Amino acid sequence: MKNFDTIAAVSTPQGVGGIAVIRVSGDRAFEITDKVFCTKSGKKLTETETHKIVYGFIKDEDGCNIDEVLVSKMDAPHTFTGENVTEISCHGGVSVVKLVLKELLKAGARLAANGEFTKRAFLNGKIDLAQAEAVIDIINADSELNVYNGENQLYGALTDKLMAIRNSLIDITSDIIAVIDYPEEDITVENISETIEKLKKANDDIQLLMKSYHTGKILKEGAKIVIAGKPNVGKSSLLNALLKENRAIVTEIEGTTRDVLEESLEIDGLKVRIMDTAGVRTSADEVEKIGIDKAIENIESADLVLFVLDKSRELSDEDIELMERIKDKNAFVVLNKSDLEIKLSLTDIRKHLPGKRIFEISSKTFDGINEMTEAIKDKILDGDVNIKENVYISNERHFEMLHHASEHIKQAVIDLENGIYPDIVSIEIENAISSLGEITGQTVSDEIIHNIFAKFCLGK
Ligand SMILES: Nc1nc2c(ncn2[C@@H]2O[C@H](COP(=O)(O)OP(=O)(O)O)[C@@H](O)[C@H]2O)c(=O)[nH]1
Ligand SMILES: [Mg+2]
Known part of the structure; x- marks a missing residue:
């Protein structure tokens, strides 16, 4: 173990909570904590067995009680930092925590820098850099x-x-x-x-x-899933159905979605970022045109495209144009509005998009949504079912x-x-x-x- 000074910091998030934990690490951790901590029996932390929790009070210089606390005492080297460590669990109020920390600093600890506890764990050889990261x-x-x-x-x-x-x-x-x-x-x-x-x-x-x-x-950033299709096929409705809430505006007016809307969702623990885009069509509207260009850009960079078609309408030139665009991309064909009468021919879709998986769903009744969500996860993880056991460079x-x-x-x-x-x-x-x-x-x-x-x- 290298010889560093003794540091202290609040290890729980800022704000109000049931309890907060203040961590002290270094050679003098016990001696410094003892200066501000009193037990009923008067027993000092320096005399306490390692890896024990001790009940007592933090007191200020005048001997007045600041808070009733539990202190964990842990001897080096079997600690996170590899040094002597105390962890003080006090009440989680902003001012209480500040007062306890202030007393520790007065007693000789130095306020830790960002990440300094983990840095010490690395410098003391407890973990390597990849583990610290x-x-x-x-x-x-x-x-x-x-x-x-x-x-x-x-x-x-x-x-x-x-x-x-x-x-x-x-x-x-x-x-x-x-x-x-x-x-x-x-x-x-x-x-x-x-x-x-x-x-x-x-x-x-x-x-x-x-x-x-x-x-x-x-795993770290979330997969990028882009919902694409011509106007009114139900892209925004699909986003809402996936999120199980009314996030995107849905109307029967074509060209309602003009910007790209991004939402995050967890599928079985996997983070995905879902983007609802403007329906791709030839438009004279300047704002809609920008939205359409953005939609096309997003289709290009997507991990998976959900290409939505309206099952109750026949294929149009706009659909076919989009099919050309996604032909070589990772994409699912989503036949929406399965609750309505069928007008679309599957053979036509297969002709334009051979080999792509086709899902029949209804964003209105939620039919088929769960099956599709599961398939999305499998596709993104490339069928890898051992995610929890493996390690991936991230x-x-x-x-x-x-x-x-x-x-x-x-x-x-x-x-x-x-x-x-x-x-x-x-x-x-x-x-x-x-x-x-x-x-x-x-x-x-x-x-x-x-x-x-x-x-x-x-x-x-
Ligand atoms: N019957 C039925 N109507 C739907 C379904 N999904 C969307 N719609 C309707 O289709 C219209 C267009 O939907 P919207 O989500 O705004 O389409 P977008 O332009 O592709 O985003 C709206 O009137 C929706 O209520 C569905 O699965 N079944
Ligand atoms: Mg829309």
């Missing part, structure tokens, strides 16, 4: 599946995978260094092809992690570092195949190792560490 992800997660991903990363699932790759690269480097050190032991063709195979395997493992970034990003910094590592390994393979000197090859591999180390924090600069923890809020 998982703490931010868990705190910021706004969907259930994203919480699971953060927890898996926090418990080391990503670290373990990175370490395995890193260790294999270290083995390869030592093989190569042996060749450099003992050139008299000739490098055989078998040796080289074996090394190349090992490097390719390491690269495959990295590629697998990089591929998981697509899902990781969707951080752009991690993705970039994996990319660097992969490039260095690929270069090492090319060099070996071209008979380049082993010392040059080993530099490539070392660069790959150091890129992986930037994810876990083994080779990262102070500046990056600073930037990561600055993103935390106070008390974390």
Whole structure:
């Protein structure tokens, strides 16, 4: 454990609540807390067993009671920060909390900076950088599946995978260094092809992690689902049906929705961002035209398009034009108004959009909505049913570092195949190792560490 000063901060959110927790961490955590905390028996925290909860009062300098509290006493190193920690649970009023913290600061603690508790956990070797970043992800997660991903990363699932790759690269480097050190032991063709195979395997493992970034990003940011179709097919009604509330304005007047309306929704723990767009048609109205252009832009960048058709009307040129646009996109065909008489021919739709899944729904009676919602989730997660158990790259910094590592390994393979000197090859591999180390924090600069923890809020 490194020797830092003792810090304190409120770890629960600002505002009024039943209780609030103030955390104190550092060598002098017990001694400082003892200065402001009194128990009935007079027993000090310094004399209390570790990992016990003690009842008592926080008092000010004049000996007046500030609050009735419970203090958790935890000895280093079995704490979040790896240091001595006390956690004071007091009543969750804004002024009470302020007073308790003020007394702790007077008693010798320093107010913690943003993320300083987690930073200490990292600096004291309790967690690595990827795990520290998982703490931010868990705190910021706004969907259930994203919480699971953060927890898996926090418990080391990503670290373990990175370490395995890193260790294999270290083995390869030592093989190569042996060749450099003992050139008299000739490098055989078998040796080289074996090394190349090992490097390719390491690269495959990295590629697998990089591929998981697509899902990781969707878990974190939510998938973008765009509802598209010509006017009056029931796009806004579908948004409302999915949200189970009247969010978008629905009328029988064509061109009602002129802007893009975005709403978030959780499907079985998966966050999706659903956009209702202006109906695509040729319009003379300037404002509607802008809305239509935006709709088209959103169709282009969607993770999934819900292409809505009105089942009670025959296909029009506008429908067919839109079908052309979404033909090669990830899209479902949604035949809305299934409660009305059918005028649409499925064969015609299949002719224009072969292979696309077709759902028959009614935004009025909600028929078929649940089946479609489930299918949306499956489609977005690409049929992956083990989301809760797996770990997905969800951080752009991690993705970039994996990319660097992969490039260095690929270069090492090319060099070996071209008979380049082993010392040059080993530099490539070392660069790959150091890129992986930037994810876990083994080779990262102070500046990056600073930037990561600055993103935390106070008390974390
Ligand atoms: N019968 C029936 N009418 C619907 C259904 N969905 C929408 N509508 C009606 O169709 C009209 C256009 O709906 P709206 O959601 O504004 O369409 P948008 O222009 O595509 O957004 C409105 O009068 C809705 O009440 C449905 O499933 N069944
Ligand atoms: Mg609309």
